[in-house]
Amino acid sequence: MRIQLIAFISLLISLGASAQEKPSSFSFVEIQGRNDNFQFNSNTIESYDKTKIQYYQFKPTIAPVAKLIFIHGGGVHSKLGYLQLAQTLREEYSIETILIDLRGHGLSGGKRGDSPKVNSLYRDINEIIQLVKRDSNLPIYLGGHSSGGGLVLNYSQWKKKENISGYIFISPELGYKSDTEREERIPFAKVEIWKFVLNGMSCGLLMQHSDVVYFNYPQNVLDRNPLIVRSISVNMSKALTPNNPVKQFQNISQPVAIFVGENDELFEPKKVIKYASLPLSKDERSNTKIIPDQNHLSILNVIGSEIGDVILNWNK
Secondary structure (H helix, E strand, C coil), X not given: CHHHHHHHHHHHHHHCCCCCCCCCCCCCHHHCCCCCCCCCEEEEEECCCCCEEEEEEECCCCCCCEEEEEECCCCCCCCCCCHHHHHHHHHHHCEEEEEECCCCCCCCCCCCCCCCCCCHHHHHHHHHHHHHHCCCCCCEEXXXXXXXXXXXXXXXXXXXXXXXXXXXXECCCCCHHHCCECCCCCCCEEECHHHHHHHHHCCCCCCCCCXXXXXXXXXXXXXXXXXXXXXXXXXXXXXXXCCCHHHHHHCCCCCEEEEEECXXXXXXXXXXXXXXXXXXXCCCCXXXXXXXXXXXXHHHHCHHHHHHHHHHHHCC
16 A cells, blocks of 8 residues: 555656646647648447447558557547548558547547546556557557657557557657656646545555646647647546656567657756666567657657567568
8 A cells, every 4th residue: 555655646746736836838839730631430339337438440441551550648538649640551551440439538439537447547558459459450559649659658568458469659658657857857747645645544545536637738728629628637647657667668579669759848958768668578679769859749740650660560
């Protein structure tokens, strides 16, 4: 219990926030206006508890060579910055891409920003992977951006996870133990730390569904994007935040790719990409790259080609 309590308290550090800090300066200007003229299939699937999970399927016009399931960052949704990535993979690499709105986010069902249990999100991912597997025997990869990358890392260590061919992390939030934060990072959120304390002291029974992390999105961004989730619960936070990234990466047996922007406002790029060298497989196909001139959000506009090259290399 003591270890859990320390982890929850230290989450405050990983988010780089306090009640006194100024709002985040993330403007989303880098990814505005990039969702025009994209054609895709929009559908839902019922998860284990009948919650409807929204997903967006980008199918190539010719037979796909692989499939990628990709998860958005904290508070946002698949249509806010991620369509360009999927479009590039479909049109230039014939890689079918499936974007997911996490439960409680975007157009998916469930209480906004909340999860019945921590592993509910892992079970949702299983449902999507099983759906994708029904179509073909193609390699399936799982990726995520920011907190979505943290969720992917947590999922990779879940005992009931589906077998996939590799993991892709874009500017991942790896938690307070990762030592990846910039010294002067933008305060992205504020936390009611006492709720994590109570949750830890009660072995996870108290405060599970209470809002605890409040994102510092500017008001003009929220006005333009009403589907943004302004806060998330204790359960959701625990699902998105790795608690032992070194050990978690060491236990991955599939190839790993990690990309981060040179000017990322939250993380030190060199500290992030070092995690690709940790998986036990020591797979020579693992890739890392610092993308020049890109920050935490603008990287989404250019990363499709990097992901495509990696997946084609993995498929050789």
